[in-house]
Amino acid sequence: MKGTYSVSEQTPGLTIPAATDPAVIRNFCIIAHIDHGKSTLADRMLQRTGIVSERQMRAQYLDRLDIERERGITIKSQAVRMPWTVDGRAYALNMIDTPGHVDFSYEVSRSLAACEGALLLVDSSQGIEAQTLANLYMAMENDLAIIPVLNKIDLPAAQPERCADELAGLLGIDPSECLLTSAKTGEGVEELLDRIVAEVPAPAGDPNAPARAMIFDSVYDTYRGVVTYVRVVDGKLEPRRDIEMMSTKARHELQEIGVISPEPTPSQGLGVGEVGYLITGVKDVRASRVGDTVTRADAPAEEEVAGYEDPQPMVFSGIYPIDGADFPDLREALDKLRLNDAAITYEPETSVALGFGFRCGFLGLLHLEITKERLDREFGLSIIATAPSVVYEVRREDGEIVSVTNPSEFPDGKIAEIREPVVAATVLTPSDYVGAVMELCQSRRGRMNGMDYLSPERVEMRYTLPLAEIVFDFFDHLKSRTRGYASLDYHESGDQAADLVKVDILLNGDQIDAFSAIVHKDAAYAYGVRMCKRLKELIPRQQFEIPVQAAIGSRVIARQTIKALRKDMLAKCYGGDITRKRKLLEKQKEGKKRMKAIGSVEVPQEAFVAALTSDTPEGKKK
Structure with a gap:
């Protein structure tokens, strides 16, 4: 677009420079631990730069999903373009607001790849947290300019001097370089915008070279594709x-191109360093892959942009439609959801008990919970998710190695070794709770790697933990033992040999694959007893007695019995010889025995849902 164009009617004269000069573009993202004020700071920036009027403004403006607004957490990173003038020169600031929870760290890594700078936001009442460190290290790996910002200085509990010292020690800078802001009141936001212009480098690129653009996100629009x-x-x-996707060689006509400011605004093109959107009208959701490179079809580039690493799923769960006729709808919904959330992986699988469904991989338990809720809200699907599991590597005695993502895939026969994935976990906690955290980690088969005091009051503890031990309720126990003050971050760190067994659940002698689990040998008995008790309560009584058993191989380790519904056969026998009564009881006994031999146990869907639902409400993990 030639010259400049106006951004908002509410701010006459406020303009964004044309798309031809990379020197006036600043690309940055906001990274922080969860609930440190990223979305609120983004709100104040939108107001200060004038692209959102007071009348249009609402809290968490960039959080577009209902579930984000309800839970108060960011799930999807959002890009927005803002104008800002320094010393009479107009600049274009491209900001990406990122999630803070460890389960959505892939969103953060994609945002960092599209930026030259990052705002490292720290809550001055809580200090540095585990995810603060994880995001900082990711930003350093991408060689980004890092601007330290202390937020919430208006709170009575704020300790900006202590937090500034911690940040300064971490970054090797003077404490005075930490910028003090209050995203709630807007204090320090204008100084922050000035500093972004001064310290974040302009994007580097060749405007005369063949066009190359990196895809960092995509969504599906019902009307526009x-x-x-x-x-x-x-x-x-x-x-x-015409443009070309370099990995698939697919060609499409570019119908619309533009920037998000904060709503999609068409323009005459995007130049070096600019962040924007493309619409080709294609309805095939596989046509746009995150990490791919877009180039012009008439003058294609020779080399792709170095993209992202594909995410490695940490937790697996089977997702099945409650109504089997919804299977095609579930497939289509997962296709569209993956377009918006590239961290989801899935492949079809079949369960004897649940029918056709998909084995899905997620980055964590909150990621699984959010995906289930989005499938329900956005696509109207009623689904069952089986208990989360991780990937095990099983080596048989004949040397064959089997990768197991589902207990039903566990091989029969003699096993030489089972290896389970482990994670390197970082726990930041006040020094008063060191003993409680140590006790928790050791009870989960953790191995300590080191401990450092960031300050006299805060301790960083590093553990190697089995992934299977932390995907259920580890986070909740950590929060409860430290009164909510501890924070957790973890990443994959190889695997280790472990003494694991497969526990099968049998109903009337028949194995129910949906309830099987791979657990540590020491926890097998407790799992078997818990599942047998739960199923005894959930499965309705039948005309015959039903044994509910937990077994390891052929050895039963726990049992509950669902009593038979009985009819009083002796009600009409109010007199006469005892042999008459005995004859009737023997006849009933034979009938029950025959019924048990040929009868099948019907497990209602409600029982599956209740038995497979974790006791831990993942939605509380904030």
Whole structure:
């Protein structure tokens, strides 16, 4: 677009520079631990730069999903373009607001790849947390300019001096370089915008080279098809030109191109360093892959932009429609959801008890919970999710190695070794709770790798923990033992040999694959007793007695019995010889025995849902 264009009617004269000068572009993201004020700070920036009027403003403006607003957490990173003038020169600031929870760290890594700078936000009442460190290290790996910001200085519990010392020690800077802000009141936001212009480098790229743009996100629009979000690295993309996806060689006409400011605004093209969106009208959700490179079809680039590493799923769960006729709808819903959340992986699988469904991989338990809720809200699907599990590597005695993501895949016969994934976990806690955290980690088969005091009051503890031990309720126990003050971050760290067994649940002698689990040998008995008791309560009584058993191989380790519904056969025998009564009881006994031999146990869907639901409400993990 030639010259400049106006951004908002409410701010006459406020303009964004044309898409031809990379020197006035600043690309940055906000990274922080969960609930440290990223979305609130983004709100104040939108107001200060004038692209959102007071009348349009609402809290968490960039959080577009209902579930984000209800839970108060960011799930999807959002890009927005803002104008800002320093010393009479107009700049274009491209900001990406990122999630803070460890389960959505893949969103953060994609955002960092599209930026040159990062705001490291720290709550001055809580200090540095585990995810603060994890995001900082990711930003350092991407060689980003890091601006330290202390937020919530208006709170009575704020300790900005202590937090500034911690940040300064972490970054090797002077404490005075930490910027003090209050996202709630807007204090320090204008100084922060000035500092972004001064310290974040302008994007580097060749405007005359063949066009290359990196896809960092995409969404599905019912009316317009796939909407792709890109960061232009070299050259320029213009509307009504054919573009090519370099990995698939698919070609499409570019119907619309523009920037998000904060709503989609069409433009005449995107140049070097710009962040915007592309619409080709394609309805096939597989046509746009996160990490792919977009180029012009008439003058294609030779080399792709170095994309992202594919995410490695940490937790697996089977997702099945309650109504089997919804299976095609579930497939389509997962296709569209993966377009918006590239961290989900899935493949079809079949369960004897639950029918056709998908084995899905997630980055964590909260990621699984959010995905289930989005499938329900956005696509209207009623689903069952089986108990979460991780990937085990089983080596048989004949040397064959089997990868097991589902207990039903566990091989029969003699096993030489089972290896389970482990994670390197970082726990930050006040020094008063060191003993409680140690006790918890040791009870989960953890191995301590080190402990450092960040300050006299705060301790960083590093553990190696089996992934299977932390995907259920570890986070809740950690919070309760430390009164909510501890924080957790973890990443994959290889595997280790472990003494694991497969526990099968049998109903009337028949194995129910949906209830099987791979657990540590020491926890097998407790799991078997818990599941047998739960199923005894949930399964309705039948005309015959039903044994509910937990077994390891052929050895039963726990049993409950669902009593038979009995009819009083002696009600009419109010007199006469005892042999008459005995004859009737023997006849009833034979009938029950025959019924048990040929009868099948019907497990209602409600029982499956209740038995497979974790006792821990993941939604509380904030």
